[in-house]
Amino acid sequence: MYKLILAFRYLYRRRISFLALAAVALCVFIVVVVMTVMDGLVGDFKRKNHNYTGDCVVGTESLVGFTYYEDFARIAEKADYVEAVTPVIKSYALVGTEGSGRNTGVELMGVDAASFGRVTGFGRTLYYHKGDTSKAFNIKSDANLPGFVIGADLWGGRNEKGEYYYVPNPDATVLSVTCFPLTVKGALAKAGTDVVNTKTFYFSDSSQSGLARVDGAIIYLSFEEAQILCGMTEPVPRASWIHIKFKQGTNIEEGCRQVRQMWAKFYDEHKGKDNAELLSHVTVRSWKEHRRESIAGMEKEQAMLMMMFGLVGLTTVFIVYVVFYMIISHKTKDIGILKSIGASCGDVIVLFLGFAAGLGVIGSAVGVAGGILFLRNINRIEGWLFERFGFQLWDRTIYAIGEIPHRLDLTMLLVVTGCAILACLAGAVLPSVSAARARPADVLQVSQL
Amino acid sequence: MSKDGFIIEAQGIHKTYRMGAAQVQVLKGADIAVKKGEFVAIVGASGSGKSTLLHILGALDRPDKGVVWFEGRDLNGLRGNELNEYRNKMIGFVFQFYHLLDELNVLENVILPAMVPAGIIGWLSKRAGVKKRGLELLKAVGLEERATHKPYQLSGGERQRAAIARALVNEPRLLLADEPTGNLDSATGNGILELLERLNCAGQTIVMVTHDERVAKRAGRTITLADGRVK
Secondary structure (H helix, E strand, O other), rough: HHHHHHHHHHHHHOOOHHHHHHHHHHHHHHHHHHHHHHHHHHHHHHHHHHOOOOOEEEOOOOOOOEEEEEEEEEEHHOOOOOEEEEEEEEEEEEEEEEOOOEEEEEEEEEEHHHHHHHHOOOHHHHHOOOOHHHHHHOOOOOOOOOEEEEEEHHOOOOOOOOOOOOOOOOOOOOOOEEOOOOOOOOOOOOOOOOOOOEEEEEEEEOOOOOHHHOOOOEEEEEEHHEEEEEOOOOOOOEEEEEEEOOOOOHHHHHHHHHHHHHHHHHHHHHOOOOOOHHHHEEEEHHHHHOOHHHHHHHHHHHHHHHHHHHHHHHHHHHHHHHHHHHHHHHHHHHHHHHHHHOOOHHHHHHHHHHHHHHHHHHHHHHHHHHHHHHHHHHHHHHHHHHHHHHOOOOOOOOOOOOOOOOOHHHHHHHHHHHHHHHHHHHHHHHHHHHHHHHOHHHHHHHHHO | OOOOEEEEEEEEEEEEEEEEOOOEEEEEEEEEEEEOOOOOEEEEEOOOHHHHHHHOOOOOOOOOOEEEEEEOEEOOOOOOOHHHHHHHHHEEOOOOOOOOOOOOHHHHHHHHHHOOOHHHHHHHHHHHHHHHHHHHHHHHHHHHHHHHOOOHHHHHHHHHHHHHHHHHHHOOOOEEOOOOOOOOOOOHHHHHHHHHHHHHHHEEEEEEEEOOHHHHOOOOOOEEEOOEEOO
């Protein structure tokens, strides 16, 4: 009982304890705020990447594509764990406004709007046809004209709040889209003077996926138009990818494993057929593997951040160690007194570790409370800073980030609190043990001098 | 109790301290024996090893050589927990500089030795009784009004009386006092000595270390230490 009382008294009667408490609280505050923001950003980024693809992607990076995709899509659709399947053309194109003579290189996605909307979150990214994906390429004025959907960043600008400029009835903007059609061997399909396919398309919608590299680089055309432009209709129809959405509750890794088995069987059955050599380059990947290039950088940043927080944790341990070393060197007399009245070495260790645990608990509670308060108001604070000083954490006219993520994760809070308490205990162990080993006669004589 | 009626007996105590490269032999075969109910003063010049001998008797230190028997039991044979129990239950220590804990009030300081062996539940069950005893002791040493004061709010004499109350809370068989008046003026010191005399009259065995012959004369018997040995 006296250990509890003394630990508590040491905690609130020693000014140096408040410094240690402030150090722990500050470390916890920083970790909670940065982890929440970073976790929110990474989580949001992953969600957006997942929205951009199906759960599983079968296909090839080759611009030539692969054959027999329709047969495989039909087989995949029948699997009991598959919700929907959609083929996709992926290529590159030059786009230019009519008469301007200027061209811009873009990525070209040929999608079947209806099924692509079922497999991915495409429908939610549209502005004028939100939730009505099947009409994504429809032009209001003339349903017969071929439409294009363009990445929001290719189309228009954003204000300082990150909101895009839209008009209620956009002009029927016309773009000429030029592609280099390729043969199954990867050669230019129209070797000679007329090597490209060019067609005029009309603005039907813009897509805002929230992924800068997508919204700033892609235009969507209907699957059939894109297939023709890329020369992927002859001699046999080809596609770049098949995106598959699994039924709810299906484990994505398990689903992908089954699709891999399905593909292996399909490949064996088709490998002797015409142009089947293109099938050998086909891979089956989960959405994460498919978007690896995009996600990896963010994950690396997160890993770096974790490492830096490890160093912050070490700093906390060191601060607590120094504080305890100082406190204990000021408390040698107490240790001698306690031992002279029968306290054991274990009692002395428990006393100081109890003190450290109290420091950790209160310090992390203060840090977590401060973190929660700050995060709840982070967007308001940023708004105020922007209005007052023009400061923005991310320039919303450039970055596709709406508000600063601030959703708290209870598990993360518990882990951070636990780590802070452990750090305090780790910092206090050595000084506590050395205090416990002190001989009462020595410390009492020293404190008499 | 040993067969000779000694409560504590030390024979051939040697103790050497290392001070840097040099070795200082403080005790060179000191012998001492104290009977139950005695008030013994150990006197000697500064550095003669008085306090060292007292620490060895109180198991705050171990001799390099020699044996200490407490009620016939060899202290060298006691292990960690037994030594802690010995310090807690058998011995009461009074130091020259009082050594009260600044974070606790006077009553808490007094009852601290009773708290040490008790767990939380054990303490809750005996708390009322111990507090009552603590207050009785404070009354006996004239500090009943100072129970909730902090040590720094007390005078030197009051602190020493609080320290004596603390030393008595577990009703120890032996009270060891290391220069209990050494830090006090003569009037206050006299008050402390009167308190010790009263305790001795009530049957408390006391061993007191002092360098002051006048203080030593207040004890029933004086032992002189010189050159690490009892003269």
